[in-house]
Amino acid sequence: MNKMIKNEMKLEFLSKSNNEGFARVVVACFASQIDPTIEEIADIKTAVSEAVTNAIIHAYPNGEGIVKIVARLYDKELEVEVSDTGIGISDIEEAKEPLYTSKSGLERSGMGFTIMESFMDNLKVESIVGLGTKITMKKKITTKEVSLESSTYEIK
Numbered sequence: 001m002n003k004m005i006k007n008e009m010k011l012e013f014l015s016k017s018n019n020e021g022f023a024r025v026v027v028a029c030f031a032s033q034i035d036p037t038i039e040e041i042a043d044i045k046t047a048v049s050e051a052v053t054n055a056i057i058h059a060y061p062n063g064e065g066i067v068k069i070v071a072r073l074y075d076k077e078l079e080v081e082v083s084d085t086g087i088g089i090s091d092i093e094e095a096k097e098p099l100y101t102s103k104s105g106l107e108r109s110g111m112g113f114t115i116m117e118s119f120m121d122n123l124k125v126e127s128i129v130g131l132g133t134k135i136t137m138k139k140k141i142t143t144k145e146v147s148l149e150s151s152t153y154e155i156k
Contacts, residue, residue: 006074012066015086023048028044036078084132
């Protein structure tokens with residue numbers, strides 16, 4: 001059975017580092033429609049930031065390109081795809097290893113995929129060398145239970 005999409009948004013921007021903050025806030029605002037907790041919003045922003053930063057830093061070493069985000073809302077789940085048409089990843093498993101980086105000259109930790117995996121419920125990385133990379137992340141949103149217990153006050 002396929003899940004019903006409640007809403008969907010698409011965003012494209014140049015692979016400039018100052019667009020990372022914009023992307024994370026847009027996705028967080030979009031996700032707010034399914035009433036996530038503050039912690040869930042922070043997790044989403046962190047994971048999107050890592051995915052977008054990876055695309056900006058690694059996808060287009062010889063210039064700028066386009067980074068695309070597609071976000072979908074389901075009943076209580078957010079799905080985010082971050083993709084590029086850059087150089088791709090030759091060994092995804094190696095790239096997902098903690099502390100691995102293909103840009104050792106930069107002050108980077110190599111923890112992007114590890115962070116994405118820890119802040120989201122599901123992470124899928126697809127890449128073809130020379131064609132680009134697509135990262136798909138999913139986050140289940142918890143249902144907040146609101147207690148409406150009645151209280152009795154006595155005024156003396």
